Amino acid sequence: MGFSPLCLSQSLSFILFLFHFHSTISAPLSSNYQSLSLLQFKQSFSISRSASSEYYCQYPFPKTESWKEGTDCCLWDGVSCDLKTGHVTGLDLSCSMLYGTLLPNNSLFSLHHLQQLDLSFNDFNSSHISSRFGQFSNLTHLNLSSSDLAGQVPLEVSHLSKLVSLDLSWNYDLSLEPICFDKLVRNLTKLRELDLSSVDMSLVVPSSLMNLSSSLSSLKLNDCRLQGKLPSSMGKFKHLQYLDLGENNLTGPIPYDFEQLSELVSLHLSSNNYLSLEPISFDKIVQNLTKLRDLALGSVNMSLVAPNSLTNLSSSLSSLSLWGCGLQGKFPGNIFLLPNLESLDLSDNKGLTGSFPSSNLSNVLSRLGLSNTRISVYLENDLISNLKSLEYMYLSNSNIIRSDLAPLGNLTHLIYLDLSVNNLSGEIPSSLGNLVHLHSLLLGSNNFMGQVPDSLNSLVNLLYLDLSNNQLIGSIHSQLNTLSNLQSLYLSNNLFNGTIPSFLLALPSLQHLDLHNNNLIGNISELQHYSLVYLDLSNNHLHGTIPSSVFKQQNLEVLILASNSGLTGEISSFICKLRFLRVLDLSNSSFSGSMPLCLGNFSNMLSVLHLGMNNLQGTIPSTFSKDNSLEYLNLNGNELEGKISPSIINCTMLEVLDLGNNKIEDTFPCFLETLPRLQILVLKSNKLQGFVKGPTAYNSFSKLRILDISDNNFSGPLPTEYFNSLEAMMASDQNMIYMRARNYSSYVYSIEITWKGVEIELLKIQSTIRVLDLSNNNFTGEIPKVIGKLKALQQLNLSHNSLTGHIQSSLGILANLESLDLSSNLLTGRIPMQLEGLTFLAILNLSHNQLEGPIPSGEQFNTFNASSFEGNLGLCGFQVLKECYGDEAPSLPPSLPPSSFNEGDDSTLFGDGCGWKAVTMGYGCGFVFGVATGYFVFRTKKYLWFLRMVEDKWNLEVNWALLL
């Protein structure tokens, strides 16, 4: 595009010549230079269909195409002139498919007489708004909306003091500085309409809005990143008809002087999460805003407003949006019956009750949102026949009461139907096949059973279909094979069987395909197109290799094929072509061959890489690129060899690293200690060896919740210095959430660990978990005292080492311990009494040491049996069926007098009201199942030990199983 430099200079000098004389020149001549300017303007852009989206432009049309040299430019499409002077005074090129850069030397700026300029809905390819716009001194209307303009709004726009209407909205990279805004509002005194929606005004203080002309009739500042208190005297804008301050972060109460805005037709304050509306203000607003047709207060805190006060809302209301307002109580039925109501959204008010009427509804209601409310909806013929105009129906997680869903098939205007999360049961009604305009059908998370009805193949306009989390059966063939427009298909967590139908993989626009957790069999056939963004086929019975077309899905962000034990073959290094991949999970399958080394540095977007539980060979990737986003790396359960590459420290976002159950031969990778976010480190069952020395850095491993380096060949003393810096293990986490990827929060982390002696896969990991496992190595020396610092530990395993010395009494401080294993060491001395205080301890293993003396009694200790202590010849106590003598007498439970222990003297025990009955009762209630960490743990009563004694002494049969 463009013209030759010679031509340009000629034209420019011609234009300059004309400028010089233009004030004295007569009309016909002046329109000559105007034609030339317009033609040059035309030439500076190309015509591109995509520049004017059909979504926003009803009739996109390249108006400039009809502009021809030698004809009167005043007659050209989009051009208007002053009849007397012949000056071009208006240019309307909205939706004209213009594409190109709008430079400051554009001939547009020579059209000085312009009064109205509309260039909205074109694509100026991130051009800046030239300061030369300020030269249109007679401009009254300027519209540059949705035209991909960027940069700062120039100060010169404030020179346009005759502006009546200014629209710079929906140019996402445009910003407005406070100084410029200030000048603008002070100088543009004639302004009646101002739309700066989506312009970044984050530095503009909301109170400066008050300097705007009070003659404004329309003010739209949606999504401008306004931050701070909503000005309290908005009432001064008495002529306002349209006010939109939605999608900002305005705070504080909505002032009651809004009542003065009695001309308001439309009020939008939605999505300002810190705005609130007091009952008084609301009442006043409702009473005085009698012309209101459109009221949107979504997310504004209205929890104190009684829903009943909505009764007084203007009867002219056509749209009411009160989603997420914290409304509580019964919603007034008359609102549902407003005669002009077209759109009603009350979603996400969990405390809202009442019932949706089934008759007398406005016959124009086209949008109904009652998701996440308790408003009862009787889905029955009466209602359905009254909702004939409905296009959008949001009834997810709502209170649907129905006998039969079949009548829904009469709502033939429906475009969007959401009935997910409703406990709906029975078969999916085949009448839904009548809803031929549907774009989206959401029936997920119900109890639908049986097969998907064949009639759904009439829904040929469907883009989005969610049937996940039901109990649907059968194969997925004929019912869906006509839905050629599908973009998103969710069928996960059902009982579908058969193969993945090939038509699905041939859908031209398919972006999301989620079939996980079904009974699908067979191979995955080749995809015919390259539109996929999300593919999850995990937890099925699929076979064969990954089809090569998967690696050609350039936009793929999530690829999960895990837990298909029949998936085999190598993981092709072509996978590294998927540069937008964020989640790659091929775990728990049968992939073999070497792991593609490029996986460490092919995408900076990758957050999750899970190839655990396969048969992969070769080495761990040796190059992890800088600035990568990896948060979760799991290669557990393969046959990987070699060393752990120090470049892994480039993974500064890493939270979980699981390399367990491989054949890695290396020393302790102490460089990992610098990973600032590492919370879980599992290196168990490898061939790691040598001393574990450290730390070498400040804050080493300070965020670790789980450290498992068991079953290696580490030697030397326990890593005492590290114990000093494991800060996360020193403090309990009250926040009970499942650990998940930050960059892809629907991915929940899992790991393989030994939990209380059993190897399990933790499918979800509570953030409260704290585990230290150094077992099965060759650690020597004593257990250091500092171990008592790790107060939040739930599981400590030091077994199968060569530890010597006494059991640290400081272990008694680890009050959260549920499992303690010190077995198979060379520990000597007595079991410290302090361990009695570990009330959560459910598993204790001290077996196979050289311990001696009495086993502590009372508290938790009375629940452990001989296996906890076996292989220590010097131990005595009832647990090992060996009486203690002399000073070996077991210590007494603290709350009982010593005399109660004397053999033969049971008077204290049974004599004074502390009879057998009392003991059993106390015992029975004493077992408390606590939910301290998200799984069940024992908390036991003190006197269990006594009960054993009683049992022995009186030969009573105590049904232990029953009591437990």
Ligand SMILES: *[C@@H]1O[C@H](CO)[C@@H](O)[C@H](O)[C@H]1NC(C)=O
């Ligand atoms: C602007 O408008 C005024 C008043 O109508 C007129 O006198 C003047 O010539 C106009 N200026 C331009 C550049 O058109």
Ligand SMILES: *[C@@H]1O[C@H](CO)[C@@H](O)[C@H](O)[C@H]1NC(C)=O
């Ligand atoms: C206000 O507008 C007038 C007239 O166009 C102009 O001369 C002046 O510079 C403007 N002032 C500001 C502060 O922009």
Ligand SMILES: *[C@@H]1O[C@H](CO)[C@@H](O)[C@H](O)[C@H]1NC(C)=O
């Ligand atoms: C919004 O404002 C509140 C209160 O001033 C503040 O705490 C919060 O961080 C802000 N949110 C954003 C996204 O700026």
Ligand SMILES: *[C@@H]1O[C@H](CO)[C@@H](O)[C@H](O)[C@H]1NC(C)=O
């Ligand atoms: C209501 O609107 C009228 C008309 O603008 C105004 O005079 C009055 O002060 C407003 N306030 C109340 C409480 O009605």
